[in-house]
Amino acid sequence: MFTYEKIKSLNDLEVSIYNYIISNSEKASRMTIRELAAQLHVSSTTILRFCSKMGCEGYSEFKYKLKEYLKDSGKREFADDYTIIQDFFKKVEHSEFDQEIQKAAEIICSREKVFFVGLGTSGTLGKYGARYLSNLGKNALYLDDPFYPTDNGKYDDTAVVALSVSGEQRFLHRQIDGFKRGKATIISITNTRQCTLADVSDFNIAYYMPMTVLPGQYNVTSQVPVIYILETLAHRVQRLNKKT
Known part of the structure; x- marks a missing residue:
């Protein structure tokens, strides 16, 4: 349905x-x-x-x-x-979602450098994604400092994987803006496409889970879909690398 x-x-x-x-x-x-x-x-x-x-x-x-x-x-x-979570996996049993992950893998495979960025829980998953991808043969780095300057570099051969549930974090957008001005290709993983991060990205993967925010603005939306996307993405990159 x-x-x-x-x-x-x-x-x-x-x-x-x-x-x-x-x-x-x-x-x-x-x-x-x-x-x-x-x-x-x-x-x-x-x-x-x-x-x-x-x-x-x-x-x-x-x-x-x-x-x-x-x-x-x-x-x-x-x-x-x-x-x-069961409902998520039922939703993604479709070729379009699979094709989106494949397209993101092709972008990453074609770039010399890969950075993962995110804040909070998304940042922790970004670190996991960078390590998992590196384990499978494609070197990737995780940027864990939200104040790290990104507006002075050249990133024309760089893919940036930006993770955010809401896609509206101010500090993350400042970093993404620097990467974009340096000609990096931005791949975002967000809960919905209706967010600023998805709008400014070159490519977006949205997983559509019910948003859960506790008092105090603590976002506890399930991140199981993100783990699935990161691991599937890494395996697709590995396969593409073997073909080249």
């Missing part, structure tokens, strides 16, 4: 609808369109547009398909992390 292509077509408001429904499916399946619109502070028209992008002619058909989807999946409470 929630296929990769459908989710990718959503705008910011529609992504917020998807995030709520995927995390509160049982509750959402019993709500009227007005109740759902009030809960999300959007119009009924926005809900109907979302339903249309999910392949439904109206809200009633969407609710029916949602109930069938939950029944087929055998999920009582869709907010459970395990079921959300």
